[in-house]
Amino acid sequence: MMDHLASTSDTPSPVSTPAQTETIVLVGLMGAGKTTIGRRVATRLDLPFVDADVEIERAAGCTISEIFTRHGEPAFRDGERRVIKRLLQGPPCVLATGGGAFMDTQTRILVRQHARSVWLRCALPVLARRLSGRQGRPLLAQGDHKTILAALQAVRHPIYAEADIIVDCGDDSVDTSARRVLEALEQHRHPVRVPVQLDTHRYDVTIGADLISRAGAFLAPVLPQKRAIVITDRNVAALHLPRLMTALAETGVEARDFVVPGGEESKSLAQYGALIDDIITAGIERRTTVIGLGGGVVGDLAGFVAATVLRGVPFVQIPTTLLAQVDSSVGGKTGINARSGKNLIGAFHQPLAVLADSSALATLSRRERVAGYAEIVKAGLIDGVELFAWCENHGAAVLSGDPAALAEAVRRACLFKAGVVQADEREQAAEGGRALLNLGHTFAHALEASFGYDGRLLHGEAVSIGLHLAVGLSVRLGFCDASVLLRLDSHLRTRAMPAGLDWFADALSAEELLNHMARDKKMRDGRLSFVLLRDIGDCFTTRDVPMEIVRDFLIREGCRS
Structure with missing residues (x-):
């Protein structure tokens, strides 16, 4: 056992955890403590612990160092992917993966489909100290440990940040680090996904709490390139823009923000033209994604910008009002107003993804909740007695701002509209x-x-x-x-x-x-x-x-x- 992770107690203090029905995958750089912490977490969850590297060596009949020497890293990564796939398709366990495993796109897709991933994030000085003088790490055999680790961090951290959960692990004991992982697992809830399957395009409406803070993890897998333009208004910018920009940067997404005045006046030809000019001047490519962060006005405006700039670029909706989450963000209608009327200039432009952060609804006034709830009542009148009866039974909770009722209202309305x-x-x-x-x-x-x-x-x-x-x-x-x-x-x-x-x-x-x-x-x-x-x-x-x-x-x- 590593000295830096020596346990402070032979008997772990109890932590209440839900019954585990899915595999927990630990990711992170070498030295983060995936094996040591993973064993303790597995014990507390009453799950088997599996070390992917051990399984790879067993399957190959030789050590990982020997695989690197004889066949090279590409052959090792291919075998690693196949072994992890087999393990993920097996019964639930706590699975510690090698530092490079999560870098493989197909492996990340498998993990998202079959497990919950936890990144054990650790600072460079701590990792360098832990790994000093240790043998058997092929990637560290090529030079100075700290230099190599710094280079690996620069490349891997933005990918590790796509994990479901991030837990910071420093010089804490095994018990403390394991407890943090267990508490994070207990608090984590997978967001609800409502698929929108069209003839030529598919995307998910993802609904859950605090999605803006992890927007990079949700969006990085679907963005054509890690560049984005964020369009929002002044009111929303003050509430949510810093969290979004931090979340995008965490996964290596380079983003620039453009802030417009709040209100329906921003859905004008003048504002649209000025915004287009500013974005083109700043530099935008055909694979750069436009992200609309805000209510229906911002979503309509940003969507029309995405539909028309450079004859169309990718688009993501992050609606922050109830009305936008249940209606305007889903379905691909974009547009601006003309002097003669509302939404007379526009286009159909489906998003890559919709992130409906239920936590953002906590900032709304009752009047804004009423405005959004009217669209849910509309859905109930169209859809039938079941949804309308749900409104009659739960409408008061929605309008009072009850988080669970709001999230369920968004789910039901999005399912209907999809x-x-x-x-x-x-x-x-x-x-x-x-x-x-x-x-x-x-x-x-x-x-x-x-x-x-x-x-x-x-x-x-x-x-x-x-x-x-x-x-x-x-x-x-x-x-x-x-x-x-x-x-x-x-x-x-x-x-x-x-x-x-x-x-x-x-x-x-x-x-x-x-x-x-x-x-x-x-x-x-x-x-x-x-x-x-x-x-x-x-x-x-x-x-x-x-x-x-x-x-x-x-x-x-x-x-x-």
């Missing part, structure tokens, strides 16, 4: 399809336009009112029973959400709202598309709604003529 997008990616279905996601939005966009997108009315607040109006119009036209409207209004109003035009202090102009609707991008052959309901879970699109009926309906709802 299914819709997969079936009709570009909203080309003759009936229904992705167009159903516009439920309430024909009214909502008109309401937003009437307030000039100045922040007095949030998009989600407009959607909440729009849902009431869409269901109300369905009742007015005889498609839907009035009990559905009563159920929706009861749900919205008991949670102090906007549920009608009476939410506004002053009556709006029906004529002005109709004029805004006439400029809606869903207009076709002079006829406006509405999404209406027959019942919860039974929505449909129609262009056969006379505008005179809509005008009369708006006046009955409280508009002035």
Whole structure:
């Protein structure tokens, strides 16, 4: 046993750990203590301990040094990969790997699929002292230990940082280091992944706590190159940008940030043009990834930049609002506003990945949670009774900011939207399809336009009112029973959400709202598309709604003529 890891106690102090059903893979440079700490962790978890190097020597019938001497490092790495694959496909264990094992791309993929990885991070002076004078390390036989270790750190640390968990190990005892690993394992939760499988592209919506702090670990495996442009707004930058930039740097991703003003005004041609010029001047390549960090405005703007700069570059969404996490970040719609209306300039551009950090939602006000929750209610009305009933049972917890309820709401909404997008990616279905996601939005966009997108009315607040109006119009036209409207209004109003035009202090102009609707991008052959309901879970699109009926309906709802 290494002196620096000598145990301070023959009897390990107990640490509460969950039952282990997956292999724990320890990675790190030589001398980090993977074998010594790994044995102690395995004992505490009641799992077998396996040393990959020992298994490699057993399979090869000779020592690792002899493999290097006779066949070279490439042959050793090939055998190492095959041995680790076999071990990962076996029963759960604590597996200590060689310092170079995790550097292999295929091995990292296998580890992500079958195990939880823990990087035992150790400072260079500590490693150099531990390995001083030791034999049997082929890579250290080529020169000065400290120089070689420094070179290995520079290359390997950004890859080790892709591990699920990072534990710093210095001159602590075996017990202390093992306890840190066990505590980290107990606290770690694999994020939930919602796959979006399209005809020509696939990506995951990853949902979990504190994802921004580990964004590099999640994104490095999917980025075409380790270069990125981060677009965010001033408000989000103050809250989350430093953590993101640190996380990207940790995995060797070179990133530059571009900060725009907050608010809908940033989705303008002027802001878009200035941003494009700044990014091109700073230097961007076709394989550089644009990352949108923020709410729906930032996501739409950053996505449109990614769709158009250099005729299209990779894109990643890191939504930080509930509305963006449950709706706008999923599906590939990007765009900016024109003077005539919202999102009239845009493109479909699917992301490489979406990271929905549930911890970021803790910074939101209740008003912002209401805005996002309206989109979840919309999903419930479209999807059916089960999701809507979930909203009725858990909506109060979501709006109060309960972390578990928020995370589950995001998961359910993303699962719903992924299914819709997969079936009709570009909203080309003759009936229904992705167009159903516009439920309430024909009214909502008109309401937003009437307030000039100045922040007095949030998009989600407009959607909440729009849902009431869409269901109300369905009742007015005889498609839907009035009990559905009563159920929706009861749900919205008991949670102090906007549920009608009476939410506004002053009556709006029906004529002005109709004029805004006439400029809606869903207009076709002079006829406006509405999404209406027959019942919860039974929505449909129609262009056969006379505008005179809509005008009369708006006046009955409280508009002035």
